[in-house]
Amino acid sequence: MSERTILVWFRNDLRVHDNEILLEATRKADKILPVYVFDPHYFTVTPGGGYKTGSHRAKFLIESVADLRQNLQKLAGDLLIAHGNPAEVIPQLAAQYEINEVYHHREVALEETNISEEVEAALWKMKLNLKHFIGHTLYHKEDLPFPIKDIPDSFNTFKKKVERDSNVRPSLSAPQEIIIPTITDAGEIPTLEQLGLPQPVIDTRASYTFKGGETAAWQQLEKFFANYHLTHSGKNSRNSAASKLSPWLALGCVSPRQVYWEVVKHEHEIGNHPMMLELLWRDYFRFMFKKHSRQFFDPEGFKGSAPELADNQEELFEQWKNGTTGVPFVDASMHELNATGFIANANRQAVATYLVKDLKGDWTRGAQWFEEKLIDYSPASNWGNWAYIAGVGNDPRENRYFSPKSPTELDPKGEYAKLWLAEENVA
Structure with a gap:
């Protein structure tokens, strides 16, 4: 045989x-x-x-x-x-x-x-x-309390139903041994230059670095729980509670299920844990993509009507993407994004809202810019969030978790803007 x-x-x-x-x-x-x-x-x-x-x-x-x-x-x-x-x-x-x-x-x-x-x-x-x-999801599709075609367009409804009626499956162990055929040429991992890309410049203003891989993902998880516990004991700043785990989740270096069971292991209460919300949003947008497919890439989304656009699109978009709008927090966020490939979720909401609502810019161009720049780019999360903000996706008025903060709330003393609008500091 x-x-x-x-x-x-x-x-x-x-x-x-x-x-x-x-x-x-x-x-x-x-x-x-x-x-x-x-x-x-x-x-x-x-x-x-x-x-x-x-x-x-x-x-x-x-x-x-x-x-x-x-x-x-x-x-x-x-x-x-x-x-x-x-x-x-x-x-x-x-x-x-x-x-x-x-x-x-x-x-x-x-x-x-x-x-x-x-x-x-x-x-x-x-x-x-x-x-x-x-x-790729926390909840397996077959364990949802509704078929994909009937997934609620309201995140609140989705969250309540899956938390009440679905269970997260156990994580699987790694194989004990892998037997492979004789490989004649295993191939070389390419360099950035071989892929036609320039080396990224290291900006010393960044307070974090990302290294890819499953090994680094677990180091980041351990760091998150250590910081989270310090934060909630009053010994650290609120910003340390952010997981910054999304790049590893985007490439599957760690699975949503693994993160969930780590939360269960470390925490007494998991229902409103910030990591749980992050995982549920990721699930939600993936399932919504399954339901609405290509409509998430259309300017009118699945609402049938695209947002109003200003006449001088090129000029406004150039100002936005280069961080020269004159709004300090928005500009600082774009400088950080362009320099590091990452900004916090609150910053993403703020700059996206400014492009769509204040500048009346094309939201699909903003999504494309994020696709190029974000180290944690994932099609469903990125395009789902942009459509959401543009008002052509899921309705934010139905979601109590979606409340973009103003630049004043996010940077009350202007320290963030001062840092990222200062002259570039390259290592």
């Missing part, structure tokens, strides 16, 4: 723990072939002259893939690195390594699902199956 080999196609699930496709493949096959494909599509120059994936996010991705390879090697496995269109690369590898089936995690945004469909169609011609798994 011939050996069974499964190709595990990693995408935004760059971890070995709580990874269903990896664990299931080791159980169902004699050997597995872990693969990550650097798709040139994601590193192209956009029509506006920017990058589809900015340097900060690409650097984080490279670090995350490198850490995944190291963690697989600790389990006696490896990670094959390929470059090209997945619809061409995956079938080629399937033929070369005599693959019996391909596993991957299903995505929800249009671009990512199209790529999956192209790979599936190419494999089908070879009479091979692409098996889909669901592994």
